[in-house]
Amino acid sequence: xxxxxxxxxxxxxxxxxxxxxxFAGDNPLSKAGLQQTMAVAFLYGALALTYDxxxxxxxLLSFGHALYFASGIxxxxxxxxDFNVNLYLAALCSIIFTAILAALTGAASLRxxxxxxxxxxxxxxxxxxxxxxxxxGGFTNGDDGLPINAERVPDFFIGVVNxxxxxxxxxxxxxxxxxxAWWITESSAGRVFxxxxxxxxxxxxxxxxxxRFKLLSFVLSAAMAALIGDAMLIVSGSGSPRYADAxxxxxxxxxxxxxxxxxxxxxxxGGIVYSVLSTRLNVLSEGSAFDSLPSFISGPLSxxxxxxxxxxxxxxxxxxGGISGAYYRARFKxxxxxx
Amino acid sequence: MSTFxxxxxxxxxxxxxxxxxxxxxxxxxxxxxxxxxxxxxxxxIGAFTGLWISTKVFPNPTTWTFIAAMIAGGIAxxxxxxxxxxxxxxxxxxxxxxxALVTVGVGLVxxxxxxxxxxxxxxxxxxxxxxMKAVTIGEAIIPIDRFVYIGVATILLIAMLSILKFTRxxxxxxxxxxxxxxxxxxxxxxRLAFSTVFFIGGFAAGVGGVLISVFSYGVSPxxxxxxxxxxxxxxxxxxxxxxxxxxxxxxxxxVTNQFANYYLTGLGDFVVVIILAAVLLTKPSGxxxxxxx
Amino acid sequence: MSSLEVKDLHVTINGSHILQGVNFFVPENKVTALLxxxxxxxxxxxxxxxxxxxxxxxxxxxxxxxxxxxTHKIVQxxxxxxxxxREIFASLTVKENLSLAERDAEPNYDLVYSxxxxxxxxxxxxxxTLSGGQQQMVAIARALLNQNKILxxxxxTKGLAPKLVTEVANALAHxxxxxxxxxxxxxxxxxxxIAQNIIVMDQGKVVFEGGPENLQDEAFVKSMLGVSGGHK
Numbered sequence: 001x002x003x004x005x006x007x008x009x010x011x012x013x014x015x016x017x018x019x020x021x022x023f024a025g026d027n028p029l030s031k032a033g034l035q036q037t038m039a040v041a042f043l044y045g046a047l048a049l050t051y052d053x054x055x056x057x058x059x060l061l062s063f064g065h066a067l068y069f070a071s072g073i074x075x076x077x078x079x080x081x082d083f084n085v086n087l088y089l090a091a092l093c094s095i096i097f098t099a100i101l102a103a104l105t106g107a108a109s110l111r112x113x114x115x116x117x118x119x120x121x122x123x124x125x126x127x128x129x130x131x132x133x134x135x136x137g138g139f140t141n142g143d144d145g146l147p148i149n150a151e152r153v154p155d156f157f158i159g160v161v162n163x164x165x166x167x168x169x170x171x172x173x174x175x176x177x178x179x180x181a182w183w184i185t186e187s188s189a190g191r192v193f194x195x196x197x198x199x200x201x202x203x204x205x206x207x208x209x210x211x212r213f214k215l216l217s218f219v220l221s222a223a224m225a226a227l228i229g230d231a232m233l234i235v236s237g238s239g240s241p242r243y244a245d246a247x248x249x250x251x252x253x254x255x256x257x258x259x260x261x262x263x264x265x266x267x268x269x270g271g272i273v274y275s276v277l278s279t280r281l282n283v284l285s286e287g288s289a290f291d292s293l294p295s296f297i298s299g300p301l302s303x304x305x306x307x308x309x310x311x312x313x314x315x316x317x318x319x320x321g322g323i324s325g326a327y328y329r330a331r332f333k334x335x336x337x338x339x
Numbered sequence: 340m341s342t343f344x345x346x347x348x349x350x351x352x353x354x355x356x357x358x359x360x361x362x363x364x365x366x367x368x369x370x371x372x373x374x375x376x377x378x379x380x381x382x383x384i385g386a387f388t389g390l391w392i393s394t395k396v397f398p399n400p401t402t403w404t405f406i407a408a409m410i411a412g413g414i415a416x417x418x419x420x421x422x423x424x425x426x427x428x429x430x431x432x433x434x435x436x437x438x439a440l441v442t443v444g445v446g447l448v449x450x451x452x453x454x455x456x457x458x459x460x461x462x463x464x465x466x467x468x469x470x471m472k473a474v475t476i477g478e479a480i481i482p483i484d485r486f487v488y489i490g491v492a493t494i495l496l497i498a499m500l501s502i503l504k505f506t507r508x509x510x511x512x513x514x515x516x517x518x519x520x521x522x523x524x525x526x527x528x529x530r531l532a533f534s535t536v537f538f539i540g541g542f543a544a545g546v547g548g549v550l551i552s553v554f555s556y557g558v559s560p561x562x563x564x565x566x567x568x569x570x571x572x573x574x575x576x577x578x579x580x581x582x583x584x585x586x587x588x589x590x591x592x593x594v595t596n597q598f599a600n601y602y603l604t605g606l607g608d609f610v611v612v613i614i615l616a617a618v619l620l621t622k623p624s625g626x627x628x629x630x631x632x
Numbered sequence: 633m634s635s636l637e638v639k640d641l642h643v644t645i646n647g648s649h650i651l652q653g654v655n656f657f658v659p660e661n662k663v664t665a666l667l668x669x670x671x672x673x674x675x676x677x678x679x680x681x682x683x684x685x686x687x688x689x690x691x692x693x694x695x696x697x698x699x700x701x702x703t704h705k706i707v708q709x710x711x712x713x714x715x716x717x718r719e720i721f722a723s724l725t726v727k728e729n730l731s732l733a734e735r736d737a738e739p740n741y742d743l744v745y746s747x748x749x750x751x752x753x754x755x756x757x758x759x760x761t762l763s764g765g766q767q768q769m770v771a772i773a774r775a776l777l778n779q780n781k782i783l784x785x786x787x788x789t790k791g792l793a794p795k796l797v798t799e800v801a802n803a804l805a806h807x808x809x810x811x812x813x814x815x816x817x818x819x820x821x822x823x824x825x826i827a828q829n830i831i832v833m834d835q836g837k838v839v840f841e842g843g844p845e846n847l848q849d850e851a852f853v854k855s856m857l858g859v860s861g862g863h864k
Contacts (some may be wrong), residue, residue: 028498116575120616127616253443525707
């Protein structure tokens with residue numbers, strides 16, 4: 001783990017720099033385009049961290065985490081659009097609703113373990129996706145996505161000029177989730193999560209009910225995902241069924257592996273890098289960057305998933321621990337050199 | 340009554356397609372504990388190979404060119420599966436989570452590669468003319484392609500069961516699904532069985548890919564993804580490692596899906612998920628599950 | 633060459649250091665019994681020899697190092713293994729269980745069926761439906777089908793009815809006459825009947841090596857194995 005003593009000043013400095021840049025004269029981050037990209041990336045960084053809490057810290061391989069993210073988005077949008085609820089109250093309701101949903105589905109899923117658990121969560125996630133994309137009850141607007149009524153969103157979040165506030169909102173959410181995750185994983189419950197991942201029997205021997213702690217981890221990460229979903233709704237302006245897709249959960253898994261699990265900052269960095277790469281690679285491919293290459297190479301290169309997939313395979317095979325793992329190996333080598 | 344029969348046979352036909360995807364997934368998981376997220380790409384590779392045969396090699400579709408397309412699709416997908424097993428899965432021996440993760444990566448890369456080469460738009464799969472016809476059973480008019488799916492899946496089911504039942508490698512696979520380390524403790528190199536199940540699974544998925552192209556009116560790089568999820572659901576409901584379990588679960592899910600879609604207006608997918616949750620919560624090992632790892 | 637020499641063998645499973653430097657020698661053409669209380673690492677030692685638990689240290693079989701070899705290669709060198717709890721394939725028939733185990737060109741079915749005539753009448757029965765004793769016969773038969781240089785046998789009489797214990801013991805005694813064997817066994821009467829050497833383990837280490845006559849000494853048995861006498 002990155003030692004808190006050293007990392008605290010670094011993290012605070014980075015947060016302040018990122019917060020100031022959009023307002024500090026002419027630099028890349030003063031442009032709305034990059035602000036929007038970064039806002040989305042920050043939110044995926046935060047979401048990847050909530051997934052790391054499940055997968056990395058507690059050892060639960062869930063394929064349905066996107067459901068709770070989407071539930072945050074859609075419950076808020078529906079309450080605001082159809083029931084005239086205040087945005088912040090709606091967001092709070094969506095978090096509570098998601099926590100209850102996660103408690104119910106989590107309790108059912110946790111009756112199984114391992115790969116079966118992965119499959120049950122996949123099934124619940126798929127059910128949610130089907131529910132949203134088929135528009136049962138006429139609330140979700142199906143595959144067309146559900147834009148939030150802009151009149152009910154505060155003015156300072158609306159319009160291209162105000163993208164910097166969306167950016168700040170996303171950064172704020174990321175910082176909040178980071179602290180929440182730090183607090184949870186360093187608490188006594190967090191230590192039980194880690195013990196569960198390593199050896200479930202030992203936890204039972206101590207007289208603790210393993211499933212209760214797994215459920216706690218499941219519900220907490222779901223509630224945080226719902227909060228991030230609320231921010232995503234404001235940042236992107238609308239809900240879309242793809243947020244509930246199994247593909248989104250798989251992307252989260254890729255982010256955590258890319259950045260390295262169980263280090264917190266690894267997942268965040270993985271989420272940001274993944275999100276920025278997939279947006280930027282898209283832009284690159286629409287430009288003429290690959291035009292000089294023969295088409296059988298430029299074709300795949302213009303697909304972000306190709307590059308991301310290759311990086312992912314290489315990391316799993318040759319660099320377990322991802323970016324943060326590589327960092328700690330390098331640091332370990334450096335520290336041992338002096339001896 | 341005629342509607343009922345149409346829905347029933349369509350459901351069985353859909354189940355036949357599910358089976359082709361699920362059988363390999365089930366064997367691979369049963370024997371090796373690998374959850375193969377690249378299985379959807381086997382299907383897509385089979386479909387593209389079949390398309391190539393049916394458009395470039397034999398531009399005039401007949402029954403024989405269609406059979407050639409299915410076999411070529413199966414072999415291409417089987418060889419790709421074998422290659423993946425040798426190059427990637429083998430090197431992560433016994434690291435089950437990493438093996439599953441790396442197949443996620445392979446699935447992404449194959450989809451992106453095909454999209455980069457051929458574009459994301461769906462292409463029509465040319466079929467012999469008689470595929471468009473229908474047969475009349477009683478008052479029901481049933482499109483003939485349903486029977487093709489059922490027939491091909493039945494042939495492959497019998498072939499797979501025969502390999503498992505009557506050959507030595509089949510015996511090793513069956514024993515390995517139950518207790519892999521004891522098989523090696525009898526002096527048998529299990530890796531050969533690994534390669535075999537990957538080839539067989541890839542072959543079935545590749546053939547399935549060609550048929551699915553006909554069923555869903557098109558070949559596209561993304562076609563593997565959604566079928567993979569249904570493949571997983573079938574495998575889990577049927578029980579990991581059991582070919583017969585997969586066949587039964589595929590029929591159950593295909594038929595239920597079609598009936599729910601008709602009588603509950605489009606709720607088919609939803610009902611399928613409910614079945615999955617119900618089966619897993621009452622019998623976590625699935626209907627005919629044998630694996631306990 | 634069929635002697636087995638274990639030197640400084642360590643095995644760690646799930647963070648527990650189970651074998652902490654095990655040393656012993658199994659001489660050729662003799663039966664060596666590995667004894668000790670429950671949980672001292674006897675089965676783990678056998679599994680490590682068979683390559684089923686990854687271990688460190690040295691295991692030499694007839695002079696060849698086998699410690700990092702894959703299990704199937706170890707078996708192909710001529711080590712026959714009868715695991716604890718039988719581990720027969722429940723969904724396969726008796727015949728299939730046996731034919732899976734065939735390694736030699738001419739598997740010795742005559743020996744197997746003469747030792748366990750009962751199996752002959754049940755060749756097409758699923759092994760999972762056999763009684764515990766019959767399952768143990770299948771497990772031993774799998775090892776005896778081939779010409780092995782050494783037999784590694786883990787608790788063959790565990791959980792068997794007294795009558796079956798005798799039958800299994802007789803079969804083992806018959807085989808023991810002309811082969812090298814390393815056996816873990818709780819039944820001291822059987823050990824006394826067939827073993828020429830005994831090794832006692834405690835807490836992941838070997839604490840005694842000697843002859844079976846020591847088992848006549850009540851105090852020795854009590855202090856080493858925590859049981860009284862050999863009259864089980």
